[in-house]
Amino acid sequence: MATAEKALRLFDCMAVQAKEPRPDLLNAKVNGVWQSYSTQQVHDMVYQLAIALLKYGISQGDGTAEGRDKVGLISSGRPEWIITDLAVQQTGAVLVPLYPNTNAKEIEQILIEAEVKIMFISNRELYDKVSSIRNNIPSLKAIYTFDQLQDCANWTELLKPITADEKKNLQDISDKIGENDITTIIYTSGTTGRPKGVMLTHKNIVSNAMASGDVLAQIPIEERRAFSFLPVNHIFEKMCSYIYLFFGFSIYYAESMDTIGPNIKEVQPYIFTAVPRVLEKVFEKIIAEGKKLSGIKSKIFLWSIKIADHFDLNGKSAWYKFIHGIADKLVYSKWRAALGGNVKAIVVGSSACPIRLERIFTAAGIVILEGYGLTETSPVISVNNYNPEKRRFGTVGPLLRDVQVKIAEDGEILCKGPNVMPGYYKNPELTAEVLQDGWFHTGDIGELDKDSFLKITDRKKEIFKTSGGKYVAPLPIENKMKENYFIEQMMVVGAGRKFASALIVPSYANLVPWCKKNHIPDMAKEEMVKDSRIIAMYQSILEGFNPEFNRVEQIKRFVILPDEWTVDTGELTPTGKMRRKIITEKYNAEIEEMYADQADLTANPDK
Known part of the structure; x- marks a missing residue:
C-alpha cells in the first residue's frame, strides 16, 4: 500500500503498481467482451505515448502555467483516458479534460483560452463536434481518436x-517535475x-488521494476492484481513480450510462463512486420492483423498508x-x-445525498460514504469513513487529514490545506476573490462540530430573502422533501416574494x-400534472413536511412539471447540480402564475 510522501507526483502511482502488478489494472468492454490491460501493458503504453508527445513537440515550456503545452481530452471513462493522463503528466505538459456533453461553443472557448495543441477524442460524435470548430482554434495542430474511425488519425x-535512450530522456524530464507543478486545468461547468x-x-x-485513501484502508487487498461510470474529467472521479491506482485497485469502466446495471453485475465491484441522483434512481427501481409484489412478499418488503x-x-x-438480520x-x-453482490461501499459526492437514502442503503449493507468538496x-474537504466511528448520517464526514476548515461570521465554509x-x-x-490569506472561500454555508464533522446547510448564493425580509435556505427543504417517493426533483423559489413556493418534477416511476x-386512468404526463387528484396528493405530501420547517420556509404554492430536468435539456450541470437561473427562466410563466394573486394574500405571511 502506498504511503504519503512530500514530493510525490501523480504519475508516481506507476512505481507503486510495479511492486504489486495486476493482470487487470484497467478494464473495458470491447465489442461486447471485457478486455483487461495488465500493469505492464498499461505502463508500456504510457511510456510510448509520452515519448510520442515529446517527439511531437509537447513540453513543459518555461514551466509556468501559461508556458506549459496543453493537451485536450474529451472522452467517457475508459483505459485510454488514464493512459493519456499519465503520459501527458510525464512530459510536464498540462491535461485539459472536458465533459463529453459540453456544447461546441463552450469547447471552442476553452480550447482557445487554454491554447490546446493536440486533442484526444473517443468517438465519431465527439470528433465531428470538435472538427466543426477546429478552424477557429489556431493552436490546435492534431486530433487523435480512441475508436478506430475512417479518415481519422488513431491514437495507436x-x-x-x-529505445533505451528515449526512455532515459523521458525519465530525465519527469524527474524535474515537482509536486507544485500544474498537472491539469479543469474547467468547471458552474450553475451560473x-x-x-x-x-x-x-x-x-496527490494529497487528496492519499488522505482519502485512508478512508478505504479497511478494504482487503484481494477485494480491491472498483467500477467507474462517472465522467473522469470531473475531479471527483479523477481523484478517486488515483486512489485506486495508488492503493492497489483494479478499475473496470462501464460501457455507457445505460449499461451500468448489467455491467456492475458482471464486474462485481467492491466500491464505486456515484452522485445522489444515481442512488435515487437505484432506490426508485427497488421500490418499483417491490410494488409488483403481492401477499406476504409485499408485506415483508414494506416491513424491510421500515426496518x-x-x-x-x-x-x-x-x-x-x-x-435486521431477518430483513437482510x-x-x-x-x-x-x-x-453485483460484493459492493461494500459507494462514495457519494457532487451534491447533497438525502439522509434517508444513506440510512437505507447502509442498513442494507451497502455503506454510503458521503463527502464534500469542490x-x-x-x-475532498471532508468525507465519511468506512469505519462506523468516523461516519455520521446527515454530515459530510470529518475533515480530511491536513485539511483545515473555519466558519466565517456569515456561516461560509473556508478551507486551507495542500x-x-x-x-x-x-x-x-477571480482568484483574488476566492483565495484570501491562503483560505479558499467555498461559497457554501455549513457547521463544524467539536469532533470536526462538517455539515452543509446551503449554498451561499442560493439563499434568498422574501419580501418580508426573511431568509430562506432552499437546499435543506429540497433535500428533505425529496425523501418522499413521489418527488423526483424539486426547486424552491420565492426571492423577493411574500412566501416560498416550489417547482416539482414527480417520480413517474412511482406516480x-x-x-x-x-383507479385514475392512463393519461399523458401533461395531463397528469393538471389532474386534481394528483395535485391533492402532492398537496398532502407538502403539508406533511411543512411543520418540520419555520413558517417562512414552508411551501405555500407549487407547480407539478411534466418533464424531468436533465443535462441534455440544460437544467442540470454535467455533475447533476441544478442550474437554478436556467430553471427559473425556463419556468418563469409557471412561477409568475403561483404569485399572480399574492396581492390578495396576507400582507406578510412570514409572521
Missing part, C-alpha cells in the same frame, strides 16, 4: 516501440456564468439486530445481488402505479 499510431479553469498541481491531487428507516450507526438493540436475509441480500479543493488550488487559469482577479391503484 503514436504507440511505437521505444462561464466555466472557470481551475489549475491543480500534483500536490493538490432500514430505523437503522442507527450508534448502537442497536439485540432485538433490532435480530429483526430475505430482502437486503437481493439488493446487494443487483449491484474542484478548487481537489476536491488540496487548495493555486488559482484560476488566466484569471487573477404511475399510484394512479392505477387509485
